[in-house]
Amino acid sequence: MSDAPVTDVKTNLVGLTKEGIETFFADLGAKPFHGRNVLKWIHKHGVTDFDAMTDVPQKLRERLARETEIRLPRIALEQPAGDGTVKWVLELADGQHVETVYIPEGDRSTICVSSQVGCALDCSFCSTAQQGFNRNLTVDEIIGQVWLASRALGRAPTNVVMMGMGEPLANFDNVVPAMDLMQEDLAYMISKARVTLSTSGIVPALRRLREVSDVSLAVSLHAPDNALRDQLVPINRKYPLEELIPACHDFIRHDRRRKITWEYVMLDGINDSIAHAKALIRLLQGVPSKVNLIPFNPFPGSDYKTSPPDRVEVFRQRLKRAGIMSMTRKTRGDDIDAACGQLVGKVRDRSRRQLRRIPIVQESRP
Ligand code: SAH
Numbered sequence: 001m002s003d004a005p006v007t008d009v010k011t012n013l014v015g016l017t018k019e020g021i022e023t024f025f026a027d028l029g030a031k032p033f034h035g036r037n038v039l040k041w042i043h044k045h046g047v048t049d050f051d052a053m054t055d056v057p058q059k060l061r062e063r064l065a066r067e068t069e070i071r072l073p074r075i076a077l078e079q080p081a082g083d084g085t086v087k088w089v090l091e092l093a094d095g096q097h098v099e100t101v102y103i104p105e106g107d108r109s110t111i112c113v114s115s116q117v118g119c120a121l122d123c124s125f126c127s128t129a130q131q132g133f134n135r136n137l138t139v140d141e142i143i144g145q146v147w148l149a150s151r152a153l154g155r156a157p158t159n160v161v162m163m164g165m166g167e168p169l170a171n172f173d174n175v176v177p178a179m180d181l182m183q184e185d186l187a188y189m190i191s192k193a194r195v196t197l198s199t200s201g202i203v204p205a206l207r208r209l210r211e212v213s214d215v216s217l218a219v220s221l222h223a224p225d226n227a228l229r230d231q232l233v234p235i236n237r238k239y240p241l242e243e244l245i246p247a248c249h250d251f252i253r254h255d256r257r258r259k260i261t262w263e264y265v266m267l268d269g270i271n272d273s274i275a276h277a278k279a280l281i282r283l284l285q286g287v288p289s290k291v292n293l294i295p296f297n298p299f300p301g302s303d304y305k306t307s308p309p310d311r312v313e314v315f316r317q318r319l320k321r322a323g324i325m326s327m328t329r330k331t332r333g334d335d336i337d338a339a340c341g342q343l344v345g346k347v348r349d350r351s352r353r354q355l356r357r358i359p360i361v362q363e364s365r366p
Contacts, residue, residue: 010069014042014147015140017177018184028067030060036186042070043143043187046151072144073098085333088148092117092141096134098165099343100145102157103332110159111149114343115142115175116166121200123220123233125265127299128165128343136171142178146188156188163198163218165343169205179215192216198263203239203247210251217251218261218292219244223271224279232271241283249287259288259325266307266315267296277318284324291319291326297339 016024018039025035037055041047048070050061073090076097080086086102101112119126120133145164150156160182162168168175179197182190198218199206206217223229229236236244252258262284266272280291293316296306307315312328319326331339 010067012071012138012140013038013064013068014070014072014144015138015177017139017180018186020177028060028063034060038064039184040186043147043150043181043184046147048072071140072147073141075148079338081333081335081338083332083335085338086152087333087338088145088152090141090145090148092137098137098141098145099338100149100164101333101338101343102149102153108159109153109157110161111146111157112161112164113142113145114164114166115162115168115171119166120170121167121233121235123200123222125222125232125267125296125302125304127302130301136174137166139174139177139181142174143181143187146178146182150188156190158190159194159196160190161196161198161218163196167200167202168197169199169202169209172205172208176209176213179213183215196261200233200235201239201244201248202235203243206247206251216258216261217248218263219248220265221262221280222265224276224283228271232265232267245283245287252288256288259290262289262291263294264291265294265296266312268305268307268311270304272307272311272315274314274318277315281319281322281324289324291324293326293328295328295331297331297334299337 011024013021013024016039018036021035021039022032025032034056038053041053047053050056050065053061056064071093073092075088076091077089078086079089084104088100088102090098090100092098096117098114098117100114103110103112114137116136117134118131119128122129146157146160162175162179175197179195181187182195183192192214193216196216196218197209198220200220220233221229222232226236226240229241248260252260264271264280284291293312295309295312296304298304298306316326316328333339337343
């Protein structure tokens with residue numbers, strides 16, 4: 001081992017990918033395979049105590065304990081919903097809060113992961129937007145959500161969707177390594193088909209993503225034409241549909257079995273008519289697609305209303321008849337404000353609902 005000086009800033013090992021930890025160990029003068037073992041201890045076994053890492057030499061363990069750390073977000077609040085969905089409010093090292101949602105469904109378990117504290121994109125129907133943008137999450141804060149969920153469940157979730165707070169492609173450099181760790185055999189071993197990045201459509205970042213990652217793609221479309229999408233998803237003014245749709249198509253072009261999942265929030269009287277369905281069918285022509293119709297989840301201060309279920313069904317049937325696979329997303333966890341678009345974090349939650357009065361408060365546990 002080299003005798004590099006001890007610095008004040010400890011590297012948090014939770015945020016290192018396999019390549020990252022190998023390099024880090026090599027720089028310490030240690031064997032890269034010890035790095036891989038540590039990665040396995042942390043993510044596969046949930047171990048946060050260096051002393052428990054029995055296949056790592058004692059000297060190295062002592063040095064790691066001095067110079068590095070294994071730091072995870074703290075669960076500030078655990079809120080179970082009636083349908084088995086659980087929402088965690090996580091407190092980060094600087095006191096910021098983000099939310100993670102766990103959604104069980106038979107044999108499957110999906111966790112909905114946040115990528116930013118707040119969001120800058122200002123979609124008009126999303127409550128995270130009301131909080132504004134605060135900061136990007138780091139790799140360890142993103143993968144830390146999967147770590148916590150795995151410990152709470154006793155196993156890794158089967159699916160991860162980057163559909164919590166924030167725009168993942170606006171935090172590219174942290175989201176990509178975190179998604180790599182989700183797929184990593186030494187960590188969570190979730191297949192690329194079951195890791196889904198959801199984006200409002202930052203086209204250059206989407207094109208970059210294609211070069212480095214092969215996860216599944218969901219795109220928040222919500223409108224079949226630019227005029228309406230400009231209103232609902234303002235990033236459309238920068239990257240309009242004529243740029244977005246080809247970029248999405250290119251993302252899956254290398255694999256004929258793949259489809260883009262288009263998310264389409266059903267807003268009463270805004271985007272839910274037959275004419276909108278027809279326009280959507282034209283827009284998606286030739287692009288392998290699945291459409292997820294999401295009943296709008298209301299939140300205090302929003303003017304929109306949810307489309308009536310029969311209108312959603314008519315819309316869905318239209319798409320189906322045109323050969324577009326389409327399903328209506330079940331609303332899960334809405335009784336605890338954990339449904340899509342209801343994640344708001346600290347700013348409003350704190351004042352409105354007085355989190356501390358809700359009894360189930362627990363520390364993160366190994
Ligand atoms: N920023 C990313 C991921 C965040 S949200 C994105 O835009 O895709 C995940 C999904 O929930 C998005 O499709 C988003 O548009 C949708 N959503 C936001 N607010 C909603 C609401 N109030 N009701 C239903 N869906 C909503």
